[in-house]
Amino acid sequence: MKNVLKRSRLFSQLDDEALDEICRAASLRKVGPEEMIFMEGEPAQSFFIVGSGKVKVFKLSSDGKEQVLMIAQPGDSFAEAALFGGRKFPASAQSLERTELVVIDRARFVKLLGTNPDLAVNLIGRLSELLRLMTRLVEGLSLSDVTTRLAQFLCSFRNEATGEMPSEILLSTKKSLLASQLGTIPETLSRSLARLTRDGLISVSGPTIKILDPDRLQRLADSKQ
Secondary structure (H helix, E strand, O other), X not given: OHHHHHHOOOOOOOOXXXXXXXXXXXXXXXXXXXOEEEOOOOEOOEEEEEEEOOEEEEEEOOOOOEEEEEEEOOOOEEOHHHHOOOOEOXXXXXXXXXXXXXXXXXXXXXXXXXXXXXXXXXXXXXXXXXXXXXXXXXXXXXXXXXXXXXXXXXXXXXXXXXXXXXXXXXXXXXXXXXHHHOOOOHHHHHHHHHXXXXXXXXEEEOOEEEEOOHHHHHHHHHOOO
């Protein structure tokens, strides 16, 4: 459990003593593929770090339409927002494959925040990152068409340090799940992939997308269409 915490972005900068304190407030949970972890509206008594596997965090509309908010992968945390506010989960979470989670008790963790300034600063940083993520999601859904949102998704793989795009991107989730992330349906996503292929920006072979023209792809991602 301590090794999982060390690899997480939320806790990686803490010393061993602080990590030991968090471990005392935590437990391990293993879930199978497509198993529900929690449902929106349930009491939020903990938050989670992904040790292995993947977790889909999503909301459902009244008519059953799914909007994926994030795909949490090893090292990612989720449900931190439930530490405060109404103390209910604002969204649902489901594993995408066999997954191991570190489950951190809400009440015990909040007590630790009062005694560890570094922990509080890390949490503020993580919540700020999630706020930016949600802001980009809302902006994309409201201001951009599906093809532009797809370009933005592909450009998110650009190396932040070098600014370079990878020559190939291997999709780690099904295209139906990617469609939900982009706020659309698989048929519309397929048409957008076909459009980018036809325009010479990408080529697609199964789950592999080859980036043919990264500059034009970035210009499309930066546009408001």
